[in-house]
Amino acid sequence: MRTPDFDIYKDLLRERSGLFLTPDKSALLEARLSPVARKWGFESLEAMTAALKENPDPHLIIRIVEAMATPDSSFFRDGRPFDYFRETILPRLMDSRKKERALNIWCAAAASGQEPYSLALILKELEEGPLAGWEIRILATDISTETLQQAGQGVYSQFEMQRGLPIRFLLNHFTQEGEKWRLHDDIRRMVEYRYFNLLDSMTDMGKFDAVFCRNVLTLFEDTRKKDVLERLALQIEPGGFLALGTSENADTLPGLFTPCPGQPGLYIRS
Amino acid sequence: MTKTCLIVDDSRVVRKVARRIVEDLGFACEEAENGKLALESCEKSMPSAVLLDWNMPVMDGIEFLRRLRDMKEGKSPAVIFCTVENTAGRVRQALEAGASEYIMKPFDGEIIQSKFRLAGLIE
Ligand SMILES: C[S@@+](CC[C@H](N)C(=O)[O-])C[C@H]1O[C@@H](n2cnc3c(N)ncnc32)[C@H](O)[C@@H]1O
Numbered sequence: 001m002r003t004p005d006f007d008i009y010k011d012l013l014r015e016r017s018g019l020f021l022t023p024d025k026s027a028l029l030e031a032r033l034s035p036v037a038r039k040w041g042f043e044s045l046e047a048m049t050a051a052l053k054e055n056p057d058p059h060l061i062i063r064i065v066e067a068m069a070t071p072d073s074s075f076f077r078d079g080r081p082f083d084y085f086r087e088t089i090l091p092r093l094m095d096s097r098k099k100e101r102a103l104n105i106w107c108a109a110a111a112s113g114q115e116p117y118s119l120a121l122i123l124k125e126l127e128e129g130p131l132a133g134w135e136i137r138i139l140a141t142d143i144s145t146e147t148l149q150q151a152g153q154g155v156y157s158q159f160e161m162q163r164g165l166p167i168r169f170l171l172n173h174f175t176q177e178g179e180k181w182r183l184h185d186d187i188r189r190m191v192e193y194r195y196f197n198l199l200d201s202m203t204d205m206g207k208f209d210a211v212f213c214r215n216v217l218t219l220f221e222d223t224r225k226k227d228v229l230e231r232l233a234l235q236i237e238p239g240g241f242l243a244l245g246t247s248e249n250a251d252t253l254p255g256l257f258t259p260c261p262g263q264p265g266l267y268i269r270s
Numbered sequence: 271m272t273k274t275c276l277i278v279d280d281s282r283v284v285r286k287v288a289r290r291i292v293e294d295l296g297f298a299c300e301e302a303e304n305g306k307l308a309l310e311s312c313e314k315s316m317p318s319a320v321l322l323d324w325n326m327p328v329m330d331g332i333e334f335l336r337r338l339r340d341m342k343e344g345k346s347p348a349v350i351f352c353t354v355e356n357t358a359g360r361v362r363q364a365l366e367a368g369a370s371e372y373i374m375k376p377f378d379g380e381i382i383q384s385k386f387r388l389a390g391l392i393e
Pocket of ligand 1: 016017018019069070071072073074077108109110111112115141142143144147196197198199213214215216245
């Protein structure tokens with residue numbers, strides 16, 4: 001792709017979704033956007049670029065942003081963060097919220113739903129025990145409506161089912177439908193899906209006891225990342241939990257987030 | 271002590287592929303091409319893990335597992351099925367017989383690693 005064309009997409013994506021494209025992503029950009037151009041009836045990617053310059057159709061822009069979102073995920077991704085949440089964070093939250101008996105959890109880049117459903121599976125197991133009678137809310141948001149729709153159905157391929165999901169969960173909470181597996185409604189309904197762009201104002205989102213914002217900020221510029229984390233901090237109760245990806249950190253904001261010892265990417269809201 | 275894994279599959283190719291993946295996870299591997307030979311191997315030396323096919327001649331995986339769990343030290347190894355059998359009924363049968371985890375073929379390195387982690391075999 002020619003540099004001026006590349007720059008059009010680079011600016012657009014940086015502004016719309018925070019995605020920061022380095023020049024080495026030119027081939028990726030072409031691979032992802034060519035199908036969009038075809039679908040929209042353009043003769044070529046160049047033709048779509050020219051049209052965008054001329055008259056930036058907001059619907060087309062949404063599709064471009066979605067095409068560049070990378071919704072890869074897996075159940076209990078990386079294992080440890082979810083163990084830590086269950087074993088260490090949850091008991092603390094249950095203690096601090098024992099009067100209200102309510103937990104508010106937000107997955108802020110939920111992709112195809114494995115992350116919020118992993119949390120739902122953990123919480124479901126406690127529903128008959130220590131969490132009996134608690135009001136549990138899991139809000140799952142993403143910028144890609146296409147991905148959200150898929151997440152809401154709770155249907156996964158055999159391949160997706162094998163990455164990170166303990167087999168007893170497959171047996172107890174999914175039903176086989178041909179080549180796919182469908183999550184049972186009782187778990188599916190524990191998660192509420194909604195469109196939300198992390199660049200937008202969060203002040204109406206309410207306060208959360210735990211926020212999972214994993215493997216998305218890594219794609220943002222440092223200043224952007226810091227801005228999102230600062231605004232996220234305002235939505236997390238003091239003593240609440242923040243989970244980033246295991247290769248991400250909030251070290252630029254020591255006053256807002258205290259690292260959980262030995263747990264990369266996990267923080268307590270100061 | 272090095273951890274050991276017994277790889278049980280009637281296909282030499284599958285054993286070879288699996289072995290390379292499991293060795294990369296830090297295990298010393300033994301191989302067996304059916305349940306009977308696998309039991310003999312366990313009698314000689316009980317492994318930390320067994321990666322187990324279901325359908326094999328002479329003795330199949332589920333029969334091997336039941337007999338293994340009846341052996342003196344036979345409760346200790348984590349047993350991970352790795353099979354084309356992919357129905358919930360089969361999974362239930364395997365867990366009831368004492369399987370620790372279950373892989374539906376085809377598999378790759380990431381899936382084996384993920385399942386070994388779930389079975390508590392690696393960090
Ligand atoms: C790699 S996935 C991470 C999924 C999950 N959190 C995990 O760790 O497995 C990244 C997700 O972030 C979403 N995303 C990208 N930019 C976003 C933004 N500005 N606001 C909200 N979500 C965004 C993408 O659509 C994609 O689904």
